[in-house]
Amino acid sequence: MDGVRIVPSEVMLGLGIVLVTGASFFIMQSVFDMANTIQNRYIELLPRTASSDDKQIVFEQDSTKRADAKQILPSDNERTGMEFAYSFYLMVDESNFDGSDKLHPVFYKGYSNGIWPLQSPGVFIKGDTNTMRIVMSSFSDAYNHVDIENIPIGKWFHVVLNFQKLALDVYINGKVVKKLKFNDTLPYTNYQNLIVFPNLTPVDIIRPSLPTIHYSTSVKGKISNLFYTRYALSIREVQNFYAKGPSNIVATPKSSETPPYFADSWWNQ
Numbered sequence: 001m002d003g004v005r006i007v008p009s010e011v012m013l014g015l016g017i018v019l020v021t022g023a024s025f026f027i028m029q030s031v032f033d034m035a036n037t038i039q040n041r042y043i044e045l046l047p048r049t050a051s052s053d054d055k056q057i058v059f060e061q062d063s064t065k066r067a068d069a070k071q072i073l074p075s076d077n078e079r080t081g082m083e084f085a086y087s088f089y090l091m092v093d094e095s096n097f098d099g100s101d102k103l104h105p106v107f108y109k110g111y112s113n114g115i116w117p118l119q120s121p122g123v124f125i126k127g128d129t130n131t132m133r134i135v136m137s138s139f140s141d142a143y144n145h146v147d148i149e150n151i152p153i154g155k156w157f158h159v160v161l162n163f164q165k166l167a168l169d170v171y172i173n174g175k176v177v178k179k180l181k182f183n184d185t186l187p188y189t190n191y192q193n194l195i196v197f198p199n200l201t202p203v204d205i206i207r208p209s210l211p212t213i214h215y216s217t218s219v220k221g222k223i224s225n226l227f228y229t230r231y232a233l234s235i236r237e238v239q240n241f242y243a244k245g246p247s248n249i250v251a252t253p254k255s256s257e258t259p260p261y262f263a264d265s266w267w268n269q
Contacts, residue, residue, distance in 0.1 A: 041229060041230045041231055042227070042228075042229050042230075043070055043071075043072065043227065043228045043229070044070075044227055045059055045070055045072075045194065045226045045227060045228055046088075046196065046223065046224070046225065046226035047225060047226075047227075047247060047249075048224065048225075048247045048249040048250055049222055049223070049224040049225075049246055049247045049248075049249060049250035050196065050197070050222065050223055050224070050250070051221075051222050051250070052093075052197045052218050052219060052220050052221055052222070054197070055197075055199070056195055056196065056197050056198050056199045056218070057195070057196040057197060058112070058193050058194075058195050058196075059072070059193060059194040059195070059196075060193055061191050061192065061193050061194075072109065072194060072228050073230055074189050074230065075189075075230055075231065081165070081166070082163065082166075082186060082187070082189070083163060083164050083230070083231045083232040084163050084189070084228070084229065084230055084231070084232070085160060085161060085162045085163065085228070085229045085231070085232055085233045086121065086159075086160070086161040086226070086227070086228055087158075087159070087160045087161075087225070087226070087227045087228075087229075087233070087238075087241040088158075088159055088223055088224065088225060088226040088227070089156050089157070089158050089159075089223065089224040089225050089245070089246040089247075090106060090123075090132075090156070090157060090158075090159055090221065090222070090223055090224075091154065091155065091156050091157075091221050091222040091223075091224075091246075092125055092130070092132075092151065092152075092153055092154070092219060092220075092221045093153075093154065093219075093220040093221045094153050094154055095220050096125050096127060096219055096220050096221070097127060097128070097129070097130065097153075098127055099127070099128050100127040100128060100214070100216070101126075101127065101128050101214055102126070102127040102128075102202070102214045102215070102216035103124040103125070103126060103127070103133060103213065103214060103215050103216060104124060104125045104126075104127060104216050104217065104218060104219035104220070105122065105123070105124050105197075105198050105200060105215070105218055105219060106123040106124065106125065106196070106197070106218075106219050106221075106223065107122070107123055107194060107195060107196040107197070107198070107223070107226075108121065108122035108123070108135070108194075108195060108198065109121060109122070109190065109192060109193070109194045109195075110122070110137070110190065110192050110193075110195075111192055112192070112193050112195065114203075115198070115200060115203070115215055116142070116203070116205050116213075116215070117137065117142040117143075117205075118137050118142070118188065118190060118192065119135040119136075119137050119142075120135075120136055120137040120138075120187055120188045120189060120190055121134060121135060121136050121161055121187075122134070122135035122136075122137075123135075123159075123161075124219075125151075125219045125221075126147075127216060129149070130149075130150060130151050130152075130153055131147050131148065131149050131150070131151065132147070132148040132151050132159075133145055133146075133147050133148075134146050134147075134148065134161060134168070134170055134178075134180065136161075136163075136168055136180060136182075136187050137187070137188040138182055138185045138186060138187055138188055139185045139186055139188055140184070140185040141185070142188075143207075143213065144180065144182070145180070146168070146170060146178045146179075146180040147178075148170060148172065148177060148178055151172075156224070156245075156246050157172060157173055158171075158172065158173050158174065158241065158242045159171065159172060160233060160238050160241065160242075162232050162233050162238070163187060163232060164232035166181065166182045166183075166186075167179050167180065167181045167182065168180040168181075168182070168187070171238050171242075173242060174238055174239050174242040196223060196226070197218040197219070197223075198218055199218065200215060200216075200217060200218065202214070202215060202216045202217060203215050222246075224246035224247045225241070225244060225245075225246060225247050227241065
């Protein structure tokens, strides 16, 4: 048009501004979406060290009761089907072992008014031997479990419960030691609270034609860096959690050993 002269450099500058603005918005949206996804798939339940000497810790799942509820959501459309994982450090005190055939709970996810029949998962220490029992209630068996023998006493050790491809792999100090398979059933994932060092009254569960289960008071010990993911951890992620070690936010007694003291031989069957 007469009197109007378009300068190519100005056109390019305008296009550049539009492109940069669009790219910046796209990057910001992608970062927001990624952060939101990570937040929903990775939950820091207890990023510190807690002692059984303190009161029980309840992770409320109902956000209408607690605005800061740390909800443990189910698996999120993974390619292999249901997936999830728990990672934590544990120290078990010697005083737990009195020779009785009882289970001392570390934590469980289930009903607040009673531990039976839902523990999905449940972590227990036996009173007659240094054995950790992992319970994962399923749709077909409320007491589906696996035992990890010869756990260390008075020392920190790392545990991962990793569910993938219809099996629960139990890692100790970064290595798989046991597998609990789910044949023609699934873990009974639930929306109940997760309770650490539960304040339980001892109870015996009598099951017809099956051994009686003796639940006792909470385990004596400490737990640290309890995390949950809505997907199965890779070997590298398991190793990263293991390398993280227990939290130093709460001081441990001088008599308590901390990593690195681990040896791979203690759990060999």
